[in-house]
Amino acid sequence: MIRQYTSPQGFTLVELIVVMVLLGILSVTLLPRFLSGAGTSEYQYRDQALAVLRRVQIEAMQCTDPVFCAGRSLQLNSSALGSSADCRNDATHLCIASRDNVTLTANFSQLSFDALGRPQGCAAATPACTLTITGNTSLQICLESEGYIRPC
Numbered sequence: 001m002i003r004q005y006t007s008p009q010g011f012t013l014v015e016l017i018v019v020m021v022l023l024g025i026l027s028v029t030l031l032p033r034f035l036s037g038a039g040t041s042e043y044q045y046r047d048q049a050l051a052v053l054r055r056v057q058i059e060a061m062q063c064t065d066p067v068f069c070a071g072r073s074l075q076l077n078s079s080a081l082g083s084s085a086d087c088r089n090d091a092t093h094l095c096i097a098s099r100d101n102v103t104l105t106a107n108f109s110q111l112s113f114d115a116l117g118r119p120q121g122c123a124a125a126t127p128a129c130t131l132t133i134t135g136n137t138s139l140q141i142c143l144e145s146e147g148y149i150r151p152c
Contacts, residue, residue: 041100041102041135042102042133042134042135042136042137042138042139043139045094045096045100045102045104045133045135046133046139046141046151048094049081049094049104049131049133049141050141050149050151051091052074052081052082052091052092052093052094053074053131053141053143053149054149055091055092056074056083056092056113057113057117057119057147057149058117060112060113060114060115060117061113061115061116061117063115073110073111073112073121074110074111074112075109075110076104076106076108076109076110076111076131077104078103078104078105079095079096079098079103079104080093080094080095080096080104081093081094081104081131082094082095100135101135102133102134102135103133103134103135104131104132104133104134105131105132105134106129106130106131106132107122107129107130108121108122108129109121111129111143113147116147117147118145118146118147119143119145119147122143122145128142128143128144128145129142129143130142130143130152131143139151139152140152
């Protein structure tokens with residue numbers, strides 16, 4: 001019986017080195033983008049701020065007792081938006097973590113809504129309230145004088 005010699009199947013050393021170099025280049029350039037949250041936390045905070053503003057607006061529109069509803073407002077500082085000064089983990093508060101390097105600024109320090117859902121407490125010179133979320137990017141939320149709350 002005669003055996004035929006067949007060459008071993010596989011990759012050459014040059015092919016393996018080329019693939020390793022390409023993988024190294026891809027990992028150096030693309031991996032940091034996938035592992036860092038830079039630029040994404042602003043969008044998450046904007047969505048949370050929209051939800052807080054809309055919830056407080058709806059609560060103000062549904063409140064029928066003027067004594068109970070009077071004085072309910074949102075307070076703002078550079079790292080929180082909510083119905084009280086403390087940072088609670090509920091639907092009426094937005095608290096910014098210090099590790100995210102994001103700040104809140106607005107043309108109001110306290111904001112409330114009337115029974116029709118219109119914002120009260122904006123600067124008199126501007127037609128609408130604006131809330132700006134600043135980090136790697138800057139995003140704005142507009143509260144129109146008619147009560148429409150939207151990303152700008």
